[in-house]
Structure formats: structure tokens, C-alpha cells
Amino acid sequence: MQTLIHNIKAIVGCHAKEVLLVKGRGMKDLPILENAWLLMEDDRILNMGTGTPPEGTFEQIDAGNGFVFPTWVDSHTHIVYAGNREGEFVDRINGLTYEEIARRGGGILNSAAKLRLASEDELIEAALNRLTNVTKTGTGAVEIKSGYGLTIDAELKMLRVARKLAQLQPLPIRTTLLGAHALPLEYKGNKSGYIQLVCEEMIPRAAEEGLADYIDIFCEEGYFDVADTERVLEAGAKWGLKPKTHVNQFNAIGGVKASVERGAISVDHLEELEDDDIDVLIGSGTIATALPLCSLFLTIPYTPARRLIAAGVPVAIATDYNPGSSPSGNMSLAVALACMKMRMNPEEAINAATINGAAALEWSDQMGSMTLGKKASFFITREMTSYAYLPYSFGDNLISRVFVNGKLVATNS
Ligand code: NIG
Numbered sequence: 001m002q003t004l005i006h007n008i009k010a011i012v013g014c015h016a017k018e019v020l021l022v023k024g025r026g027m028k029d030l031p032i033l034e035n036a037w038l039l040m041e042d043d044r045i046l047n048m049g050t051g052t053p054p055e056g057t058f059e060q061i062d063a064g065n066g067f068v069f070p071t072w073v074d075s076h077t078h079i080v081y082a083g084n085r086e087g088e089f090v091d092r093i094n095g096l097t098y099e100e101i102a103r104r105g106g107g108i109l110n111s112a113a114k115l116r117l118a119s120e121d122e123l124i125e126a127a128l129n130r131l132t133n134v135t136k137t138g139t140g141a142v143e144i145k146s147g148y149g150l151t152i153d154a155e156l157k158m159l160r161v162a163r164k165l166a167q168l169q170p171l172p173i174r175t176t177l178l179g180a181h182a183l184p185l186e187y188k189g190n191k192s193g194y195i196q197l198v199c200e201e202m203i204p205r206a207a208e209e210g211l212a213d214y215i216d217i218f219c220e221e222g223y224f225d226v227a228d229t230e231r232v233l234e235a236g237a238k239w240g241l242k243p244k245t246h247v248n249q250f251n252a253i254g255g256v257k258a259s260v261e262r263g264a265i266s267v268d269h270l271e272e273l274e275d276d277d278i279d280v281l282i283g284s285g286t287i288a289t290a291l292p293l294c295s296l297f298l299t300i301p302y303t304p305a306r307r308l309i310a311a312g313v314p315v316a317i318a319t320d321y322n323p324g325s326s327p328s329g330n331m332s333l334a335v336a337l338a339c340m341k342m343r344m345n346p347e348e349a350i351n352a353a354t355i356n357g358a359a360a361l362e363w364s365d366q367m368g369s370m371t372l373g374k375k376a377s378f379f380i381t382r383e384m385t386s387y388a389y390l391p392y393s394f395g396d397n398l399i400s401r402v403f404v405n406g407k408l409v410a411t412n413s
């Protein structure tokens with residue numbers, strides 16, 4: 001079936017087919033097509049142009065002079081979880097730090113205790129609600145991590161839920177095994193025993209059952225160190241799982257180098273970034289993923305995007321949606337924060353949330369830009385004066401309709 005979208009003020013992110021990632025000065029290149037129309041066939045973008053739209057017996061959609069953007073690609077979430085942690089939020093308001101809460105048995109272990117008690121059906125229902133909500137703010141594809149199970153059964157349960165979600169709702173999903181997210185209580189004092197369990201049992205089971213696309217570890221003081229990171233990433237590599245890692249959130253301890261040397265697709269967080277870390281990233285092909293909602297929620301530094309962009313490192317933006325450090329999956333807000341707090345230009349932030357987010361999931365040949373032949377995953381905005389108005393009017397949802405793979409999946413009145 002062919003559908004024509006007409007009366008578009010501009011289509012944003014019309015990258016050429018060969019552009020699968022942008023970096024350095026290229027991060028500011030955001031090709032647009034003004035006074036435009038868009039023709040889609042089934043789930044694909046068939047044609048685009050300016051001026052008078054083609055004639056034919058298409059289904060017609062009037063964009064109302066709004067903008068068309070490629071849907072956001074949220075390349076880092078922990079959207080499968082049980083319960084919430086607003087008690088810890090209040091504890092932090094009253095002066096405790098994230099690390100202090102974790103040391104008292106809160107944090108990731110708090111979520112792990114809740115998740116182990118939850119059934120697959122309960123987890124699916126809660127995550128489906130979250131996915132429906134993020135779709136309304138323009139997200140068209142997500143990555144989902146495990147990491148709140150911390151036993152073989154519970155980690156595999158999380159990944160099975162993530163795989164089922166891909167069948168139950170329209171957004172495409174990539175999954176990541178994050179068994180080494182925190183040391184579970186049963187292994188207190190025996191970190192190497194837990195790492196052995198992750199490497200020798202969890203990774204092989206997840207890979208054999210086809211449940212994981214990537215391998216992750218929380219490389220951080222008080223969690224897992226560089227030697228643990230090397231062991232886990234190398235065990236993942238044996239099973240074809242490429243790294244996407246949590247590094248440099250609170251301390252720079254060498255996680256960037258360990259990940260980049262092992263072919264990481266992305267290194268995520270990077271709130272504490274040393275020059276050596278940037279040197280390692282230059283020319284590596286690894287994407288630096290910033291998580292501005294986490295910086296906002298935990299009141300920690302923002303990832304130094306300007307330093308990364310100046311060094312020619314590709315930057316992506318994701319939400320980190322999780323109950324402890326970012327209980328929001330609002331990519332539009334993440335883009336606005338990237339502009340306001342990381343001094344990214346709107347063009348850079350939009351690219352970071354679309355084409356580079358897609359690249360951080362090895363999906364930029366299919367999505368992340370408005371390019372002929374790619375998936376028809378895009379959103380239509382209300383009338384706006386320019387595309388910069390979207391991050392400028394932060395907190396408002398200016399997205400009126402969201403399409404994923406050619407299908408209307410959300411309408412905001
Ligand atoms: O990406 N930093 C590690 N993991 C999550 C937070 C986990 C939690 O607090 O539940 C993050 O911020």
C-alpha cells in the first residue's frame with residue numbers, strides 16, 4: 001500500500017544513503033527538504049520531494065504544515081524492571097548520594113530484589129506501558145538491557161521478556177546482557193565467582209538461546225573493575241556478543257580503553273572523561289553515548305559533548321530509562337538537555353538521537369534518517385517556526401503523530 005504525506009513544512013534528517021554515522025563537524029550536517037511531500041510504500045520510504053506532490057491513488061495524510069523527523073532511536077535503556085525507587089529519590093534530596101544508597105543495599109540490588117519476585121507477565125505489562133509512553137514522545141526503536149536479575153534465571157527472564165516485547169508492540173528492539181551490573185548479595189566477598197558465573201554460564205545460555213545481541217558491564221568503583229570488564233567482554237566475544245558498556249559514570253578507571261580495545265560498538269555515560277579516554281576513542285569507530293536524563297536526575301556532570309565532537313568522536317544520545325538513575329524515557333527531553341546542558345547545536349543533538357543512535361545499534365542502514373529505502377519510521381510535529389523550536393520548547397510535546405515501519409503508532413491530541 002502507498003501513502004502520501006503532503007503539506008510538510010520540512011523533512012529533517014534527509015541524509016544520503018551512504019551516511020551511516022556522523023562525527024566531528026559532520027555532526028552539524030542535518031539535510032532538510034522544505035515544502036515537502038513523502039511517499040511511503042508499506043514499511044519503507046519510497047520517495048520524497050518538494051513542491052507539488054505526485055498524483056496517484058494513494059492514501060493521503062495531511063501533515064498540517066508540521067515538520068517530519070526520523071523517529072528517535074533510544075540506544076540505551078533498562079526499560080524492563082519491577083517497581084520504582086522514589087524512596088531513594090527522596091533520600092537523595094535529603095542528602096544521600098547514589099553511591100551511599102547503593103552501599104546500604106539500595107540501588108541496583110533494590111531493583112534486583114523486586115525483579116526476582118516479578119513474573120514474566122507482570123514485567124511485560126509494565127514494560128509495554130513504558131514503551132507506549134515513549135512512543136508518544138517520538139521514539140521508534142529501543143535497546144533494552146538485562147541487569148536487574150543477577151542470577152542466571154532472572155537475567156534470562158529479563159531478556160526473554162525483552163524479546164517478547166518485540167513481538168507484542170511495533171518498536172524494533174535490540175537486547176543486551178548486563179549480568180555484571182552489580183554484585184548480588186549471594187556473591188558478597190566473591191566477585192570473581194560471580195564473574196565466572198557470568199562468563200561461563202550466563203553468557204553461553206543467553207547466546208545459545210538467542211536472547212542477547214550485545215554484552216555490557218558496569219565498569220565503576222564499587223562495582224566491576226577493568227580486569228572484570230576484560231574477562232566479561234572476552235567471554236562475550238566468544239559468543240559473538242559485541243560490547244556496549246557502562247563506563248566513566250562516577251569515576252574514570254579505564255573502562256573506555258578496555259571496551260574500545262575489544263571493539264565496543266558504544267561506550268555509554270562518560271560523565272567523567274579524561275583526555276586519555278578521548279585519545280583512545282579517536283578513530284576507533286566506537287560511539288560515545290551520552291545520557292543527559294541521568295545527569296539531570298542524579299545531579300552529576302553532563303558528558304562533555306563539545307570535547308568529544310571537537311576530537312571527531314561520534315556522539316549519540318539515549319535516555320538510560322531505568323528506575324534508579326533516569327525514570328524517564330523521553331528522548332525529546334534528552335535532546336533538549338543535550339542542547340541546554342551539553343551545548344550541542346540542535347542539528348548535532350538531533351543527529352545524535354537519530355542516525356548516531358541507530359548506528360549505536362548497528363541499525364543505521366535501516367533507520368535513523370529520512371532516506372529512500374529506509375524504514376518509514378518518523379514523527380510529524382505541530383506547526384513550528386523551525387526545527388530548533390522542538391528542543392527550545394522543552395517540556396512540551398510538539399509531536400502529533402508517530403509512524404513506525406509505515407504504521408501510525410501514536411497520536412497526541
Ligand atoms: O545506567 N549505572 C548503572 N546502571 C544504571 C542505573 C541502575 C540503577 O540505578 O538501577 C545507569 O545509570
Ligand code: FE
Nearest residue numbers: 076078246320
Ligand atoms: Fe544504563
